[in-house]
Amino acid sequence: MHPAVGFIAVMDTDAVAAQKLAKDIGADFWCTDRHEAMSHPEVNAIIVATSEHEHTHPVVDALKRQVPVLVEKPIALSVKDADLMLKTVAELNGDLRVGYSRRYKTRYLLAKEQIIQGRLGTINGACARLYNSRSQCFAMLKRNKEATPVVDALTYYVDLMGWLLAENPVVEVFARGQKGIIHAAGYDTDDVTWAILTCRDGAVVNLGVSYALPEKWPSVGHSARVELIGSHGALLINDDHTDQVMQTDVGFPHVYLSDHKIETVFLESSTPGDWALGDFLGPIADETRAWLDYLAMGKPCNLATPEDARNTLAVTLAIQQSARTGKTVHIE
Ligand SMILES: NC(=O)c1ccc[n+]([C@@H]2O[C@H](COP(=O)([O-])OP(=O)(O)OC[C@H]3O[C@@H](n4cnc5c(N)ncnc54)[C@H](O)[C@@H]3O)[C@@H](O)[C@H]2O)c1
Structure with missing residues (x-):
């Protein structure tokens, strides 16, 4: 407490x-x-x-x-x-x-620090891609068909890029998607969506998401890669969690899906964080603590x-619109 x-x-x-x-x-x-x-x-x-x-x-x-x-x-x-x-x-x-x-995940906080210290120079390009299992996708869409992988999950990386490339908002969005098993299950949602975002100063950001990986994919949350290319440096972040793999015959619980158990798991892939020795560790714990420190x-x-979040929402909706219509969307 x-x-x-x-x-x-x-x-x-x-x-x-x-x-x-x-x-x-x-x-x-x-x-x-x-x-x-x-x-x-x-x-x-x-x-x-x-x-x-x-x-x-x-x-x-x-x-x-x-x-x-x-x-x-x-x-x-x-x-x-x-x-x-x-x-x-x-x-x-x-x-x-x-x-x-993501703003309270250590590796992304370290990225922000390198940018603030000028070690990457001007960021001219970046990319992030996010994977997760179709099991989690179906759980999200079942709650609300508008809570798609783009609007509900890629949103973290739109926000992350907005935070890392501060004061350089997205002005143009172009995206393509491909339908597959999620559409076949009755949802108007792509299996894979890739987008190119252009920022005000011309920097280009490639963002992609697929929540259509096999049902028992070993991640219990995000598997992500984030890369930043600047005038003075480059930073590659492996956030796939493949560095901690456990196999267990008794099954590992899924944080969101109560009746879903996997035998192979990427430890630390739970998006909000993990329980250990009676404490909740990870991004949500650190984020909540930071908010309480701010209040107290x-x-x-x-x-x-709220302005950041509203802009992020507009970009995610533009990604979906561009993928659906095949047209470039300009953000005001
Ligand atoms: N930052 C993270 O790591 C992270 C991880 C998971 C979820 N989320 C976000 O947290 C929020 C909740 O996600 P979840 O997976 O727990 O959702 P959920 O739908 O599983 O659970 C939310 C709870 O809210 C209750 N609820 C629904 N409408 C309500 C209302 N009007 N008033 C009071 N209670 C209501 C439901 O009964 C349910 O118990 C979402 O916005 C989700 O995107 C963030």
Whole structure:
């Protein structure tokens, strides 16, 4: 427990989920009505971690309580919903941050530091590709068919590039995709999507995603590569997690899929992080701690602003649009 946290209320529309989470984390209070949770006198900061299509109203209601709010990525599934949140922030002078946990993964923090120290010079090109199993893809799409691998997963790397190549927004998007097993299962979603993004100064960024890898692919989250080419240096980041491979006859649990077990696993591939010796380690733990340090001590944090997250959403939607229409999309 962070020393600044003295009380936790848990709210979920699903009473069983609310009760279980409250028990697991030793919460002080649980309920199924967000207004009851948010108006509890002890509540002075709110984390919204509802399903992707259920962010907007909880975030707006939380901002109306005049407390700092952290919402999980993506900020929303439509620009209209994101704009409603930004409008509420502006009207109420609200404090909203968006959780893009790659910003708290050590290897990407180190990349940001090298850029700040000028060791890469001007970044002229970059690429990132992301793989995951089709099992996780189907779980995401089942929740909401708009939460596609591009909008819900590649979004992390759009945000990451936006953060690393700061002050150099994407102005043009061109993408291609290929349909396969995901489409055959009834979803209007590509198996593979590749995009070329052009930034304001002309830097080109290649981003790609496939969430169609075999059902029992050994990763329990992202397998990624990120590469940055600058005028003074280049940085290649292997985030595939193939450096820690375990084989087990008794099965390894999947973080998102309760009835899914794999025998070969890339350890540390769980996107939010991992449990070890009773502690949760990894990006989400570090991100949450950084947000609480920011609230409790005023320490600056790297969490995405609502404007960052809104721009990231617009780019992911443009990637999908370009892949669907075959046309280049310009971002305003
Ligand atoms: N940063 C990361 O590493 C990371 C990893 C996984 C998920 N996420 C993000 O976290 C969010 C939640 O993901 P998840 O996989 O836990 O989703 P989920 O859909 O499995 O679970 C979300 C919970 O929210 C509850 N819920 C849905 N609508 C609600 C509402 N209106 N009010 C209250 N409760 C509601 C559901 O009952 C469920 O228990 C998503 O935005 C997702 O993209 C981030």
